[in-house]
Amino acid sequence: MSIKFNDTQMAEFKRLVDRYPQEYQKSALIPALHLAQESFGGWLSSETMDYVAELLSIKPIEVYEVATFYSMFNLKPVGKYLFEVCHTGPCMVSGSDNIVQYIQEKLSIKPGETTADGLFTLKTVECLGACGYAPMMQLGKHYREHLTKEKVDAIVEECRKNAAINN
Amino acid sequence: MGVKLLLENAHIEGIRFYETYRKHGGYRSVEKAIKTMSTDEVVEEVKKSGLRGRGGAGFPAGMKWSFIAKPEGVPRHLVCNADESEPGTFKDRYLMEFLPHLLIEGLIVSSFALGSHDTYIYIRGEYAWIVDILEQAITEAKNNGWLGKNILGSGFDCEIHVQRGAGAYICGEETALIESLEGKRGNPRIKPPFPAVKGLWGRPTVVNNVETLAAVVPIINMGGEEYAKIGVGRSTGTKLISACGNLRKPGVYEIDMTISVEDFIYSDEYCGGIANGKKLKACIPGGSSVPILPANLLLNTAKGEKRIMNYEGLSDGGFATGSMLGSGGFIVLDEDQCVVKNTLTLARFYRHESCGQCSPCREGTGWMEKILHNIEHGKGKMSDIDLLWDIQSKIEGNTICPLGDAAAWPIAAAIRHFRDEFEWHVLNPEESQKRNYGLAHYADKIHVPVTA
Ligand SMILES: Cc1cc2nc3c(=O)[nH]c(=O)nc-3n(C[C@H](O)[C@H](O)[C@H](O)COP(=O)(O)O)c2cc1C
Ligand code: SF4
Ligand code: FES
Numbered sequence: 001m002s003i004k005f006n007d008t009q010m011a012e013f014k015r016l017v018d019r020y021p022q023e024y025q026k027s028a029l030i031p032a033l034h035l036a037q038e039s040f041g042g043w044l045s046s047e048t049m050d051y052v053a054e055l056l057s058i059k060p061i062e063v064y065e066v067a068t069f070y071s072m073f074n075l076k077p078v079g080k081y082l083f084e085v086c087h088t089g090p091c092m093v094s095g096s097d098n099i100v101q102y103i104q105e106k107l108s109i110k111p112g113e114t115t116a117d118g119l120f121t122l123k124t125v126e127c128l129g130a131c132g133y134a135p136m137m138q139l140g141k142h143y144r145e146h147l148t149k150e151k152v153d154a155i156v157e158e159c160r161k162n163a164a165i166n167n
Numbered sequence: 168m169g170v171k172l173l174l175e176n177a178h179i180e181g182i183r184f185y186e187t188y189r190k191h192g193g194y195r196s197v198e199k200a201i202k203t204m205s206t207d208e209v210v211e212e213v214k215k216s217g218l219r220g221r222g223g224a225g226f227p228a229g230m231k232w233s234f235i236a237k238p239e240g241v242p243r244h245l246v247c248n249a250d251e252s253e254p255g256t257f258k259d260r261y262l263m264e265f266l267p268h269l270l271i272e273g274l275i276v277s278s279f280a281l282g283s284h285d286t287y288i289y290i291r292g293e294y295a296w297i298v299d300i301l302e303q304a305i306t307e308a309k310n311n312g313w314l315g316k317n318i319l320g321s322g323f324d325c326e327i328h329v330q331r332g333a334g335a336y337i338c339g340e341e342t343a344l345i346e347s348l349e350g351k352r353g354n355p356r357i358k359p360p361f362p363a364v365k366g367l368w369g370r371p372t373v374v375n376n377v378e379t380l381a382a383v384v385p386i387i388n389m390g391g392e393e394y395a396k397i398g399v400g401r402s403t404g405t406k407l408i409s410a411c412g413n414l415r416k417p418g419v420y421e422i423d424m425t426i427s428v429e430d431f432i433y434s435d436e437y438c439g440g441i442a443n444g445k446k447l448k449a450c451i452p453g454g455s456s457v458p459i460l461p462a463n464l465l466l467n468t469a470k471g472e473k474r475i476m477n478y479e480g481l482s483d484g485g486f487a488t489g490s491m492l493g494s495g496g497f498i499v500l501d502e503d504q505c506v507v508k509n510t511l512t513l514a515r516f517y518r519h520e521s522c523g524q525c526s527p528c529r530e531g532t533g534w535m536e537k538i539l540h541n542i543e544h545g546k547g548k549m550s551d552i553d554l555l556w557d558i559q560s561k562i563e564g565n566t567i568c569p570l571g572d573a574a575a576w577p578i579a580a581a582i583r584h585f586r587d588e589f590e591w592h593v594l595n596p597e598e599s600q601k602r603n604y605g606l607a608h609y610a611d612k613i614h615v616p617v618t619a
Contacts, residue, residue, distance in 0.1 A: 019285075019328040019330070026350035028350065029350035030331065030332065030333050030347065031330060033333065034333065062350075069335065069522075070332070070333035070334050071333070071335065072292045072334035073334075087512065088455075088513070089255070089451075089512045090254055090412055092512050093412050093498075093500055093509060094411070125334075126516050126519055126520065127254035129252065129257045129259075129291065129294065130257060130260075131254065131256075131409065131498070132409055133257075141295040141296050142295075
């Protein structure tokens with residue numbers, strides 16, 4: 001994949017930069033990294049980070065130090081579908097351990113691992129602000145809440161179907 | 168039914184969109200403020216209302232506004248803190264998801280009062296879909312003349328921008344948030360200087376919570392004095408509580424800060440009692456950072472009076488026998504829950520979220536997690552409990568930002584009130600792997616000494 005925003009992505013990048021005073025363009029770094037991660041395969045390679053640095057006229061190190069600080073930036077490739085299951089207190093008392101366990105068994109991966117077919121990555125994460133609708137996980141842009149084993153089955157099925165359509 | 172000022176219209180279909188919101192009285196406060204009031208008068212109303220910051224610290228909003236420096240020729244900024252990452256807290260999300268225009272309306276009035284021409288909403292990165300909701304509301308507001316240049320012919324210009332974070336609890340701390348807005352790591356700054364003097368890009372800045380800024384709307388509409396009549400004492404107005412854990416009806420509720428904790432948990436208007444007919448064991452009433460209380464001290468104060476759901480009520484007794492209202496994240500544990508395990512997940516959370524600048528916080532949170540992990544897994548020693556106490560006491564008050572305190576308090580409170588549950592884990596390493604300590608004596612009637 002060549003690392004270069006297409007026209008739509010570039011227009012979005014410009015919109016992000018325009019929100020800040022001319023001399024403080026660096027403020028667009030985090031939104032720009034989100035855009036880059038979405039545009040280039042769901043993770044930030046050093047090539048991607050260097051590209052963002054160049055666009056914002058800052059040093060690559062300024063990008064690396066930010067990318068490594070924030071948990072939403074993936075510094076390694078991840079599966080096509082990233083299951084981020086919350087396991088902080090309120091979710092834990094509402095049964096998140098069982099959900100994590102069930103996903104592990106179902107997909108034969110541990111937290112932090114990706115399935116051999118590259119489709120699924122499981123990650124345990126800290127509170128996502130959905131504590132009243134626990135157990136829950138983030139999948140892409142949206143939350144999946146009130147999780148049960150049946151719901152997990154349906155989500156996995158849905159992902160497999162979507163992956164088949166997109167191939 | 169208690170008074171509702173924020174969520175009154177939340178159930179109306181289509182209230183997320185401009186037309187419906189406007190039809191139900193939306194944007195009146197902007198008209199009133201911009202057309203009939205001076206900026207100082209708006210600040211004065213907020214002062215009179217007694218509104219206290221809803222992000223957790225409870226600092227009076229009007230007073231904070233009056234501190235903003237106004238050097239000649241330097242732009243000022245209002246920043247809305249929508250980072251909402253304190254475990255147990257999900258009220259700002261509810262407001263933004265269902266009533267985005269209420270926040271935008273509050274932001275316009277507040278920006279007017281503070282003289283902020285570019286106002287930023289810093290929202291936690293995971294709330295990705297809410298960014299779209301907010302941006303749509305901003306576009307609608309702009310198309311209808313509430314934002315942009317020369318609003319209502321007043322000469323006041325204002326734009327609101329939404330910026331996503333990227334997963335870091337510490338960016339909820341206002342100076343870390345500002346660093347993050349500047350495109351840096353979320354390392355809190357040493358204060359002073361305070362943001363009111365030197366904030367975003369070195370300019371005077373006010374950072375307020377989503378709910379605080381939304382509350383400015385009813386304050387301007389009804390007047391600060393009327394607002395202050397709701398509630399009791401220094402707990403004025405209404406507060407959103409996000410209730411979670413083992414409740415029959417978890418969710419976001421607006422309370423007028425006059426009800427008892429007992430009513431809040433058990434009445435059908437609110438949480439409807441404990442789920443599955445279980446008994447209440449413990450509760451963290453104001454977000455994960457505030458002290459956990461056993462059932463008996465939660466429902467009643469040490470003096471044996473009913474505990475009230477407000478700033479003063481929840482903190483009655485100090486840390487010895489009370490807690491805090493905090494962010495309003497109300498976490499309930501039933502009789503089947505293990506306080507040690509719950510404390511361990513919180514310790515892990517704070518270790519994960521420490522920015523690493525101060526050694527007591529960086530090292531201390533790691534140690535505490537390790538020790539708690541051992542105790543929880545049947546490998547703890549009696550001396551570990553004292554060691555935990557010692558570590559937390561050395562973090563508290565010795566760090567750049569309050570995350571250190573926030574990590575220390577939950578552990579101190581768990582040991583203070585549930586020490587025998589920790590000891591039971593140490594003394595019964597095998598049994599504790601198979602069953603929980605249970606309700607024990609934590610809901611027993613409190614002994615109130617008779618005084619003359
Ligand atoms: C570690 C930490 C995390 C915080 N997280 C939040 C948050 O997510 N949202 C928030 O409004 N305030 C948060 N705060 C409080 C802010 O620093 C600040 O006091 C608040 O945004 C001020 O707004 P208010 O006065 O309207 O409450 C946090 C503070 C600390 C120390
Ligand atoms: S107390 Fe912790 S989070 Fe706060 S500045 Fe120090 S190390 Fe960072
Ligand atoms: S604890 Fe899981 S979403 Fe808050």
